[in-house]
Amino acid sequence: MEFSSLFKLPIIQGPMAGGATTPELVAAVSNAGALGSFAGSLLAPAALRTAVERIRGLTTQPFLLNFFVQRTPTPSPDEIRQGAELLRPVWESLGWTELPQPKQWCEDFDAQFDTLLELRPAAASFTFGILDAVQVERLHAAGILTIGTVTTVEEALAWQSIGADAVIASGIEAGGHRGTFIGRQEDATLTAHELWPAVAQAVSIPVIAAGNIMNGADIRQALALGASAVQMGTAFLVTDESGIHPAYKQRLIEAEGQPTRQTRSFSGRYARGIENRFMRQMASVEAQVPPYPVQNALTGSIRAAAAKNNDTELMSLWAGTGVARARPMPAKQLIELLASELQS
Incomplete structure (x- = not known):
């Protein structure tokens, strides 16, 4: 499978751990022509299998599973x-x-990785660390596209060197955890608009832009700066299908x-x-x-x-720096709105 075949619209819903990415959210996004992402990082193998079974009961479209690369x-x-x-x-x-x-x-990453190979989603993304080339080969053998999360050009080159199919370039504005794995986290300070074109120039694989992307105009800007697609997290936290605590969601809506x-x-x-x-x-x-x-x-x-x-x-x-621009609505409606804004 080619990277471009994962979606009709160049939009990936961010895989936010801790219950935000419900199977209903992932399926709604994928069914609307974007790529839904499910956060598997905090789940044991049995819970992963249950969630993926639920997603597959709601969509026949491609979706992505995300994991933290870590040792216990x-x-x-x-x-x-x-x-x-x-x-x-x-x-x-x-x-x-x-x-x-x-x-x-934490959960055992090796057990999660074996479960990922068994479940065979269309793609898998990783953060907090980097795989080795053998692991990437195993993913490819199972038909799974491999995507690494990066906060610097050096990290993007590292993922490309082991055979990754794409990288997510995450600017400092992005909500949630930083994906830095080379050098000190405090030193990975590039803004989204600095990082995206720098990574796009440095690598030959597709770049997915992340950080303060909230509407169609933001998506257009990211694509103009060399990205092949965008990943949006905060925008989806306030959707109807998001699984975050109601009080947390209300804080985002009133941000x-x-x-x-x-x-x-x-x-x-x-x-x-x-x-x-x-x-x-x-x-x-x-x-x-x-x-x-x-x-x-x-x-x-x-x-x-x-x-x-x-x-x-x-x-x-x-939440990311653009949280005050988040728009609560069903995920399908948000994708449709983004698509119309992208074309206008």
Whole structure:
């Protein structure tokens, strides 16, 4: 399968982990002529199979599965204690006497990868790291197009060198987690309009533009800067089919005047979201928190309590810089609107 055959419209719905990309959202996007993406990174193999079965029950069109490239960490008891201590002001504000210990740090990537090969979606995208050439060959042998997420030209060249079919060039404006895997995350500061043409010039494979793309005019601009397609996340978070918490969705809809910024305090990896009390409370120590996925697991109980209490001040409100321009509506209607704007 060729990259261009994945969609009729050059629009990919971003694969946002944590329940945002429901099978209904993925299928609605693909059925409307764009490419739906399902975030598999936080799911065990059995849950992945169930979700893909549901997607295939709703669409016969191509869709994409996304994963975090990572190894399961083995933090020391001291590291875990220190991480919990840094979070003390937050969990004490919930009336807790201690921070609950996570049951696991992350899902097993090798098991996810084997499941991906078994499920054979049209494409798979990866972030937080890079595969090796053998893994890419295995994906190709299973008929799966391989797409890497990059924040620098060097990362794009690395993915091209191992046989990737395309790269997602994610500018600093993009919501959610940064995909940086070469060098320090803090150093990957290129804006979308700097990164897209630089990557397009450097590689011979298709470039997918990401970062502050909210309407048809933004898509046209990305294509003019050398992209073959765009990936839009925040725009789809407010669609009817998005699976995010209702209070989180409402914060996005009312985001006018609310700043977004990057933080590593929720997960141990830099990610952009709407600023809230958790970010402010952790700002002085966020450089010290354990790396992803340990911090992500440590804050899991806090975020779960916040969801139960409808408390958006302790939720991770991932969103890009263009969040105030997000338009709530059914996903099919959003794709149709984007298509009409793209042609106007």
